[in-house]
Every structure is written in structure tokens, then in C-alpha cells.
Amino acid sequence: MNQVKISKNVKTPIQPGMFGLFFEDINYAADGGLYAEMLENRNFEFQESRGYYDHYSQDFDGLYGWSACSGQGKLALDTQKPQNEVNPHYLHFTAMAAGDGFTNKAYDGICLNKGENYRVSFWARTSAFGGKVLVHVEKDGQLYTDQAEIAGLTGEWKKYELTLTAAAQVRSASFVICLSEAGSVDFDMISMMPENAVCGLFRRDLAELLKELQPGFLRFPGGCIVEGNTLDNRYRWKESVGPMEERRVNWSRWSVHDTKEECGYKTPFSHYNQTLGLGYYEYFILCEYLGASPVPVMNVGLACQYQSTQKVASDSVEFKEFVQDALDLIEFANGDVSTKWGALRAACGHPEPFGLRMLGIGNEQWETEEVDFFHRYELFEQAIHEKYPEIRLLGSAGPNVNSKEYEAAWNWIRPAAEKKENFVYAVDEHYYVPPKWCFDNTGFYDNYPRNVKVFAGEYAAHPQGIEDIALRNNMEAALAEAALLTGIERNADVVVLACYAPLFARIGYTQWSPDLIWFDDVHAYGTPSYYVQKLYSVHTGQEELEIKPALGEGLYTAVSYDREQGEVIVKLINAGEKAETVSLGLEEWSCSGKLTRIELCADSLQQVNSIAAPDRITDRQTRESFAGNEVSTEIKPYSVTVLRIAAE
Incomplete structure (x- = not known):
């Protein structure tokens, strides 16, 4: 029997919106993913990329x-009097006979x-x-x-819009444009979007999965995308706003x-490009939809x-x-409509x-010679x-938390923060680590100095020795992350x-896992x-509570209080193969005898969700009653359990 007494004493306040999301266009997360555009290379500007460290090259592949x-239709590219100069290539299509067409x-x-x-x-234009342009699937x-x-096409560029209605369910079908008679037509910026796209932009099922997490913030657009493998293919926010057709297509850092x-320094994803249909304006719109604070990341010339x-x-x-890009971005986001960039937002x-x-x-920068x-x-901070003293800045502690680069970063940041108020709000730390590291380091932040805060900006448990990339997102990884997060929640003051x-x-377009x-x-x-x-972002209160004593080996816990709901929230992680009984003492509390149990359980550490079984491991909720001021409960093996106990 594991016995824990839950005190009314507040250990630390918890930052509102502490748990959020990090979006990067990797694994076709934007084009082909959250951005609902259904066609590839819609404006005939794609490049094929290859190369290695400091040696990258691209071949234009606009078709x-x-x-x-x-x-017997013929496709050719042209640049004579383009629709716009930013993306100058367009399709010149010639139909040799009625019905000739092309597909994507x-x-x-x-x-x-x-x-x-x-x-x-x-x-x-033509x-x-x-004749007529005919469109179908x-x-x-x-x-x-x-x-x-x-x-009624004319000799001047004009945008045409139409709606297609699906007569039946179908996959792997073809989008087709054909001409009703022989002749030639120039086409550019051909797009197909589901009408039910969230905000007219985002694939509905993916956006709703994000919404379900109730994230406190969204960090974007990366990640390594911010930097690029070359400065030429870094993410330039100013090229991602304004008319869609005038956003410069960029080859993706993840294509190589x-x-x-x-393999000739080429991957199966050599045509991975960024259309920037999901650009900075759309990221801000996504934040509004999610109710999340925007956290853009800027390139520092590297x-x-x-x-x-x-x-x-x-x-x-x-x-x-x-530096000016950062200042202009703040004006774009917050400036009055009378300002240059505020006017563009409007x-x-x-x-x-x-x-x-x-x-x-x-992003993930570190100091070297x-x-x-x-x-x-x-220089950025100054x-x-x-101009904007109210903006909170996030620094970087390098690529991981167990290196000389990490130590050097903190040895610089802490003294600088003591000398100058508002020098840094929080420092971005990253760790992609084996599950054992998470279990062994739940106390990682227990002894951190409290004068400078931390942004745990990229973390994930990476099970070792699993070839099938989709099987790496197993229950072992989830339990390890849940255990680590108990330590992060308990140290919400840092x-x-x-x-x-x-x-x-x-699936089939993945460069990195787990995800x-x-x-x-x-x-x-x-x-x-x-x-x-989800269990952390949805079920964390405003104050972390003191508990005594700590649980035994293989059990991890964090306890917070939700003053708005009047509930003590207890998280209990059992990474072991046997069920454990935990007794929660609530002698200091006035309890109603009601609680809500949310459980995440698996039959083994290797168990995963999949397309065939998407809800094999999911949060399941029940309501229970108890008597007195003690909750005795069994915690299943390989489980994360959240108890929301009505108490004042």
C-alpha cells in the first residue's frame, strides 16, 4: 500500500497555459498535412533537392x-508575362483534340x-x-x-473559382482539368480545398485533434525550418504573408x-517543398482557433x-x-492599422x-569559436x-541538456539575467532521449536555480532498437514522458x-519519429x-500542492489544485507490470465524496495506436464515489491515471 497525504499548502503557482504545442513543417505536416490544400506543386515552382553538410543543390522541376x-495533350512551362514575378512559372497546356487534359x-x-x-x-488566360475548361475528379x-x-477565358490573367460535389466516397482518385476542344490555355495556381476546412485553411480532423488538446501556446514555424540548411532556404516570414500566389515557394530543409x-545524396522526399500556404498570418489564425498564445521563433543570421x-x-x-525582421513581425502581430505591417495584417x-x-x-543555437x-x-534583445519592452524573449540552451554547450549557455544566461531585468523570459531546452532517461530524471529540475525560467521546448522519449517507425510511439514512450512531466509540473516555478x-x-512521408x-x-x-x-494540458490546476511522502519505485505523481472547478487533481503513473494500490489522504480538505477518473491504459509497453486501431490506447473517463477523507484506489499496470477529486 502506497500512502500519500495531500496538503493544502501550495508548493508553487502554475503558469496558465503551461502545456502547449510545437509545430514544424516536418513529415509533411503543413503541405500534405494540416494545410488543407489537396494538390501538389499548385503553382509549378517545385524544386528537387539533394546534398549533404554545406553541399546542397536544387534542380528546378516545375512540372x-x-x-x-x-x-494527347502537351504540358510545357513558360515565364512570358507571368501571373506574378515572385513565382514566374506557369503551365502552357495544349489540347490536340477535344477532351485532352492533365492531372495532379x-x-x-x-x-x-x-x-x-x-x-x-x-x-x-488564353x-x-x-471553348470551355472542364474540371472533375x-x-x-x-x-x-x-x-x-x-x-469565356480572355487574354488576361483572371482567377476562376468553382465547386465540386462528391457523388461517392473514393480514394486515390485523379483531379482532372481538360479542354472541350483543341487549343491552348495558360494555367497557374491551381488549387483544390475541402469546403469544410477549419477557417477555410486547416484539414478538419487534424485541426480538431489539436483543439482537443486545449494548448496554452503554439510555437512555430520550427525547428530547423527556421534556420534552413542554407540561409537561402531559411523561413522568411515576410514571404509567407500576402496573396497566396505571391508567396515564394521554398525547398524544404527536410527534403535532404x-x-x-x-543514393546520390538524395532521399525519397527530394521534392518536399514549402508553398507557404500555411504562413505566418495563418499561424496566427490557427492560434486564435486553438485559443493558444502565439510563440514565433526568429532566425539570428545562422x-x-x-x-x-x-x-x-x-x-x-x-x-x-x-533584427529588423523581428521588429517588423511584432508590428505585424500587434501594430495599429496605421503602421506599415499592421496595415498588411488588416x-x-x-x-x-x-x-x-x-x-x-x-532555434537550438549554441556558442562556438x-x-x-x-x-x-x-543584439536582438537590446x-x-x-522598442517593445513588454515582449517576453525565449533564449536557447543548445541542442540538448547534457553537453558542454548546455553548460556554457547557462553560465552566460544566468549572470546576464541578474544584471539586466527582462533579459530573458525563459530558456529553450531540448531533449530527445531514451525512456529510461525520463524515468531516471523526474527530479531534473528540483535543484535548478529559480532566477531564470525554462521552456521545455522540444521533448520526446525515443524507444531504442525499433525499426518500424510507427511502432516507436508506444506506451513505454508515453509512460516515460508522463513520468518526466510529473517533475516538470512539480517544478512549475522554474x-x-x-x-x-x-x-x-x-504515413509514407515521414523523416522523423516518434511523433x-x-x-x-x-x-x-x-x-x-x-x-x-492531453492529460497534462487539460487536467492541470493553477497551483501545485505539497504531498508527503513520495511514492515508491515505478510510481510517479504530481498533484495540483483547480480553484475554478474546486478539484484536487492527482496524476498517478504506474510504469510497472503489476497493479498498485494508492491511498490518498485528504484530511485537510472538505470532500464531497465525488471524483472523476481518467485513465490511459495499455496491455504492454510495446502497444501502440494505429490507423486500424486508433483508440486502442485513449483517455477513458468514469465517475466514482468515496466516503470520508481518504481515496484508496488501484492503479493499473502500464497506466496513467488522473483523479479529479471535488474538495475545498
Whole structure:
């Protein structure tokens, strides 16, 4: 019997919105994922990438994903008088006979749900065609939508919009545009979006899975995407706002992840590009939908330190542009509509400020003889706080928490923070670690100095020796993360923000695992780790309570109080193979005798969720009664249990 007494004494306040999300466009999380666009390479600007450390190259492949169908039509690219100069390539399609057309790869093909509507749009012009443009979805010669028609094309670029309605359910179908008679038409920015997309932008099932987590914040857009493998392919926020067709397509840093010589330094994801349809404006809209605080991360003039030596000197004119980007972003998010960037936000459709309060300075950066990251941070901090003293800045402690880089970062940050108030709000720490590390380090923050806060910005337990990447998101990893989070919650006076990484993985398009949510063209499911994050983000109060004594080996706990609901919230993690009985003493409390139990259980450490069994491991809720001021309860093996006990 494990006995714990729960005191009314508050151990520490808990930061509101402490548990959040980290979004990076990895594993096709944006295009092909959360961003609901169904077509690939919609504006004919894709590049094919290859290379290795400091040696990257791209070949333009503007027809990637597009091919002729329904006859002898011819596809060619042109740049004469383009629709816009940012993305100058467009398709010149010639039909040799009526019915000739072309189709798009669309990742795994087009998936339709019966009765649902899909918005199609494209830009077009012609000087040699007087017929109709016909649009539909088909498979094996059968039409699965009505055939929409557009007539009256002119010699000037014009945007055309139409709606397709699905007549039946279908997967792996083809999106087809054909011409009603012989002739030539120029096309650009061809798009197909489900009408039920959340905010008109986000794939509904994926967005709803995020909403269910009730995140306190969203960190974006990365991650290594922020830095790029070269400075040329870093994330430039200013190129991700404004009209969709004028956002410069960029090759993805993850298109060359883990390249090998025997494959010509090319991966199966060599055509992974960023259309930036999910850009900074959309990230802010996503934050509003989720009720999450936005946490953008800025580049500090460095390409990814793991993959490149590229940088701009911190005393250069070019570096000042990076600093100015941060200042302009704050104006874009918060500025009055009379300001330059506030006016652009209003023109995008959001005259009200987004309420940006936090900003990350650098991603996973560290100091070396060649890289003066500490000085770069100081220059950003000075410039930002001179103009916007209310903005909370997030620093970096390097790539992990057990290295000389990590120690050097803290040896610099703590004295600097003592000398200057508001120097840093919290320091970003990352750890991708074996499950054992999590179990062994639940007390990692117990003895941290309290003068500088921590942002646990990227963490995940990585089980070892598992080849099948989807099987790495097993119950062992989830239990390890749950155990680690008990220590993070108990130390909420020093760890003020925490989020798992990465967030999404599209099956068949994955560069990194484990991941929180897996999906394909139809289905999506949360991993056991997803439900652990949910248990913390949804079931954590405003104050951490003192308990005595600590539980025995293999059991982990954190106890908070939700003053709004009048409930003591007890988290109990049993990583062992046997059930354990725990007695909770509530002698200091006035209890109603009612509690809610939420359980996350598995039959083994290796058990996982999957497309076939998405709810095998999920949070299950029951209501119970008890007598007096003691709750005696059995904690199942391989489980995370949350008890919400009505008490005052």
C-alpha cells in the first residue's frame, strides 16, 4: 500500500497555459498535412533537392506532380508575362483534340467524402482557345464529382473559382482539368480545398485533434525550418504573408534529411517543398482557433548548425535585416492599422491585433569559436526591448541538456539575467532521449536555480532498437514522458512552458519519429503520447500542492489544485507490470465524496495506436464515489491515471 497525504499548502503557482504545442513543417505536416490544400506543386515552382553538410543543390522541376491524361495533350512551362514575378512559372497546356487534359499527383491521390463540397480555383488566360475548361475528379474512368465548366477565358490573367460535389466516397482518385476542344490555355495556381476546412485553411480532423488538446501556446514555424540548411532556404516570414500566389515557394530543409552517398545524396522526399500556404498570418489564425498564445521563433543570421556553417556576421548590414525582421513581425502581430505591417495584417483580413507576447530568439543555437550566438541574442534583445519592452524573449540552451554547450549557455544566461531585468523570459531546452532517461530524471529540475525560467521546448522519449517507425510511439514512450512531466509540473516555478515534438507525421512521408499525431489521406489518430499531453494540458490546476511522502519505485505523481472547478487533481503513473494500490489522504480538505477518473491504459509497453486501431490506447473517463477523507484506489499496470477529486 502506497500512502500519500495531500496538503493544502501550495508548493508553487502554475503558469496558465503551461502545456502547449510545437509545430514544424516536418513529415509533411503543413503541405500534405494540416494545410488543407489537396494538390501538389499548385503553382509549378517545385524544386528537387539533394546534398549533404554545406553541399546542397536544387534542380528546378516545375512540372513535378503534373502529367497529361485523357488524350494527347502537351504540358510545357513558360515565364512570358507571368501571373506574378515572385513565382514566374506557369503551365502552357495544349489540347490536340477535344477532351485532352492533365492531372495532379495529389500525394496519394484525391480522397473525397460523399456529399461534401470542394473548392477549386485557378488562374487562366488564353489567346488560342474559345471553348470551355472542364474540371472533375475521376477514377478508373468513373466520375466521382459533377463536371464543372468555365467558359469565356480572355487574354488576361483572371482567377476562376468553382465547386465540386462528391457523388461517392473514393480514394486515390485523379483531379482532372481538360479542354472541350483543341487549343491552348495558360494555367497557374491551381488549387483544390475541402469546403469544410477549419477557417477555410486547416484539414478538419487534424485541426480538431489539436483543439482537443486545449494548448496554452503554439510555437512555430520550427525547428530547423527556421534556420534552413542554407540561409537561402531559411523561413522568411515576410514571404509567407500576402496573396497566396505571391508567396515564394521554398525547398524544404527536410527534403535532404539523412541523405546518403549510395543514393546520390538524395532521399525519397527530394521534392518536399514549402508553398507557404500555411504562413505566418495563418499561424496566427490557427492560434486564435486553438485559443493558444502565439510563440514565433526568429532566425539570428545562422543556418542550421547541424547541417551548415553558413552565417552572416553579427556586425554586418545583413545581420541588421534579421533584427529588423523581428521588429517588423511584432508590428505585424500587434501594430495599429496605421503602421506599415499592421496595415498588411488588416489587409489580410484581421484589423485587430493578434496579441503577441512571446518571441523565440534562435532555434537550438549554441556558442562556438565560429558562432557568436550569445552576442547575437544580446543584439536582438537590446533592439526589441528598446522598442517593445513588454515582449517576453525565449533564449536557447543548445541542442540538448547534457553537453558542454548546455553548460556554457547557462553560465552566460544566468549572470546576464541578474544584471539586466527582462533579459530573458525563459530558456529553450531540448531533449530527445531514451525512456529510461525520463524515468531516471523526474527530479531534473528540483535543484535548478529559480532566477531564470525554462521552456521545455522540444521533448520526446525515443524507444531504442525499433525499426518500424510507427511502432516507436508506444506506451513505454508515453509512460516515460508522463513520468518526466510529473517533475516538470512539480517544478512549475522554474519550467513555465512545455511542448512535445514533432507534432505531425504523414504515413509514407515521414523523416522523423516518434511523433504526436499520425495520419494518411483519410484517417488521423493520436498516439499514446498525444493522450499524455492531453492529460497534462487539460487536467492541470493553477497551483501545485505539497504531498508527503513520495511514492515508491515505478510510481510517479504530481498533484495540483483547480480553484475554478474546486478539484484536487492527482496524476498517478504506474510504469510497472503489476497493479498498485494508492491511498490518498485528504484530511485537510472538505470532500464531497465525488471524483472523476481518467485513465490511459495499455496491455504492454510495446502497444501502440494505429490507423486500424486508433483508440486502442485513449483517455477513458468514469465517475466514482468515496466516503470520508481518504481515496484508496488501484492503479493499473502500464497506466496513467488522473483523479479529479471535488474538495475545498
